[in-house]
Amino acid sequence: MLPPVRRVILYGLAGGALLALLKFFEYQYFVRAYTSEIYGGLVAVIFSAVGIYFGLHWARARHVVVIKEIRVPEGGSFVLDVEKLKALGITPREHEILGLIAEGLSNREIGERLFVSENTVKTHSSRVFDKLGVGRRVQAVLKGRELGLIP
Amino acid sequence: MLPPVRRVILYGLAGGALLALLKFFEYQYFVRAYTSEIYGGLVAVIFSAVGIYFGLHWARARHVVVIKEIRVPEGGSFVLDVEKLKALGITPREHEILGLIAEGLSNREIGERLFVSENTVKTHSSRVFDKLGVGRRVQAVLKGRELGLIP
DNA sequence: CGGAAAATCACCCGAAAGGAGGACGACCGG
DNA sequence: CCGGTCGTCCTCCTTTCGGGTGATTTTCCG
Secondary structure, X not given: OOOHHHHHHXXXXXXXXXXXXXXHHHHHHHHXXXXXXXXXXXXXXXXXXXXXXXXXXXXXXXXXXXXXXXXXXXXXXXXXXXXXXXXXXXXXHHHHHHHHHHOOOOHHHHHHHHXXXXXXXXXXXXXXXXXXXXXXXXXXXXXXXHXXXXX | OOOHHHHHHHHHHHHHHHHHHHHHHHHHHHHHHOOHHHHHHHXXXXXXXXXXXXXXXXXXXXXXXXXXXEOOOOOOOOOOOHHXXXXXXXXXXXXXXXXXXXXXXXXXXXXXXXXXXXXXXXXXXXXXXXXXXOOOHHHHHHHHHHOXXXX
């Protein structure tokens, strides 16, 4: 998207041009054929549309992040700790592989389930082990569970 | 917020009222005092503002919700299922090895901790795997936890 | 559009794990 | 004494894991 200042200027210029255009037609033709109601309505419709358009765009530009804190009662359902996931820099794919490792699957089985090669699974799992600071998959499962990354 | 349909109707009514109002003033006073450029500009500004307002409002539903979890330390007490242990024919030594496997230790580390050779650990773990009906240590940990053999 | 991040795959190597089979001593109960 | 169980240890073999490096492609975002 364009930066706000330039967008405002463009917006103003477009409005001015439209006004000039309308004024031109008004003096040439419209002023006798139609009342100014049509003129006002036209302007209203066009500027409403433009306003709505930019309103939507401006709203889309700012993505609001709402941090919701949920207390997990004992033995409650598992809630993924997104914060820790980001803090450790674990990607979604790596997290997915970690989950499948925790289910007791071998690298080959994981590859078959995800339709990727065993080598890919090994790459992902290696990175997860690095990020978790462990060297074995059982430890990775333990650590992941402890950190709230897997149920 | 109002439901969309009612909002649109209100919007249309307000627009109509505004037009009527402007028209009234136009015939009374404005038409002679100012050119219709003022009229058009006024309408443009007002409807742009209204359009932007509603555009922002319609788009306000866009939220990125990040769920942050706060973990409450679990006080669940583990009770060993001795019955299942006997039912599966798991010996005390095998059960001990299973516990150490669940801690993420390698066979060599288990051997060092128990002052036995790695081969012995492998024998025990193999037997545990047989009795649990699994083929991998992560699965053994899962099964053991599920059966109440390890915390 | 261009760069960063993510995902994918490959190859090599050493270590770990697992399977199959055998062996030996201790202990315990019939 | 003898069979059964348990714990210990071994060899040989195959598979699996994990680490490292490098590369390509896809995806995302400013």
